[in-house]
Amino acid sequence: MDYAGYELVRNALKLPAIAPARPAIVRPITRIEAIEGHLAIPAHVVPPTEDPLTHLLFALKHEGVNMQILAQALPKIPAERMLKELKDAPNGQYVRAACYLWELHTGAVLEGKPDIAGRYVNLFDPGRYVTGPDNRNSRWRLNFNGLGSPSYCVTVERTPAVQAGIKSDVLGRTKAFIDSLGKEMMDRALSWAYLHETEDSYAIEREAPSEEKARKFIALLKQAHEGRPLSEEYLVELQSSTVSGAFEKAVQFRNEQNWLRSGGNRGGSSSVSYVPPPPDAVPRLMDEWMAFANHAPRQIDPIVAASIASFGFVYIHPFMDGNGRLSRFLFHKALCTSGQLEKGVLLPVSVAMKRHERQYLEALQTFSVPARELVQVTSAGEGQFYFDFKADDTLYRYWDATAAVEFGFAMAEQALDVELRQETQYLAHFDAIRRAIDDRYDVRGSLLATLISIAMDGGGTISNGKRERFAANLPAEVFDAIEAETRAVLAQAAEPPDSEDSGFEPPPR
Known part of the structure; x- marks a missing residue:
C-alpha cells in the first residue's frame, strides 16, 4: 500500500508513534476523500518525493495536526532543511507551523530565518478541532490554540457526536x-445519585464498597465543589481516601512501574493489556496534566475538559492503586471546577458508565491498545515483567481524545436524561402510591415502603412468594390495593405526554 503524509513519515523514520486513525493512501481517484477508514489521495496530489519534511507539510495541510508524530519526526530533520523550506515560502502557514514545532521539540533556534509577515495563523483549525485559548507566538506569527499546552496537548475532532454534545448544553439542562x-x-434524588455514583464507580472495578468506604467516597464527591486546585499533595489525599489497605495508600506519585493485566497466557507477557509511562516520566506528565485539569474546565466546554482529564489521568496511572475510581471522581471534579454545577449537585456519570461498560472499555482502548504495542514486555516469572519502552513520553503527552470526549458526552446525557430523571420519576411514583395506600389503610411505614418497591419492580405485581412472606402482617386486600394502585400509576406514566408537555418519560425501571 502506498502511503503519504504522516503514515509515510512514521514508516520511513521508524517512529514509535501510534498510527494515524485515517492514514493517507494513494488511490486511483480524482479528488481527496475519506474512504474505508483511510484518506484517499489522488496520485497527482501526492508529493513527488518521499522527503519527510515535504510529507509533514502535506499532512499538516490535508490531514490536520498529529502532535505525536510531529513531535517525534521534526527533531530528525536538520535545521538547514527547515530553513531552506522556510526561505522558499517564508509566509506559508504550514511551514511556519512546522518551524514553530521544530524549535519547540528540539529546544534549538532556527538562526537566520527570514522575517515573517502577514496575519497570525492558527495551529489548529477551529472548524475541524475543538480548540483552547489563544496563545500567540510573535516569532512565527502563529497562534497555539490547542487543548492544553505545547508540552501536553490532546486533539478532539469536531465529529457529529462531539458537535451535538457541545450544542446539547447538558450542564445547563441539568x-x-x-x-x-x-x-x-x-x-432525595441527589442522595440517590451520590450513593449510586459511589457504588457503581466501585462496581466498575469489580468491588463492593463497605459502608465505611462508601461514606468516604461520598464525602470525596462532595469535596469536588470546594474548588481546591489539583496538586500532588491533594491527589495523594484523594487516593488515600479511595483505598483501604495501609500498604495501598500513596505518599507521592508512584516510583515503581505498574501495568494492567487481562486474562490469558497464564500470566505471561501477553496478559499485560496496558503499560503506563515509566515512573521517571510521571512527575513531568502529571505537572502538565494538572495544569490542564485545573484550568481547562473554565476555558473550554466542561464535558470536553472532564473527559480529557479523566482519561488522561488513567493513561498516566500515577498511583499503584485506586486510579480508576479516582479518574471518575476527576470527571465530576472538572464539572464542579467549571462553575456550571451548583454546590451539591452531582451528575451520576459513573452510574451511566456502569451500564455501558463495553463502550467505556472501547473508548479507553482507542489509546491503550496501540500504546501497548509500543512497549516490549518480557515475563520475568512469578507475575513480574521487564518493560522496554520504544517510545518516549510524547506517546502520553500528545494523544487523540476524540473517542473519550464522545463517550463523555454520551454518559453525561445518560446521567441526566435517564439516571437522574428516571430516579426522580421513580420517587414521584413511589410517593403517589404511598399516599393512596396511606389514605385507606394503616400499614407500618417500613413495610409499606418494601411492598411498594416490590410492586414497582414487578411492574405492578407482588409475587405469591412475597405475599406469603408478609401474609402474617397484612390482609390480602392490602396486597391487592398496592398492586392496583401501582398499575394505575405506571399506566398513567406510560401515556404519551400532551403536545404542550415537554416532560421526560423514562424507560421502564
Missing part, C-alpha cells in the same frame, strides 16, 4: 431540571 424539583425531591 441545572434547569434540578431547579424544577422541590427541595425535598431534590435532596
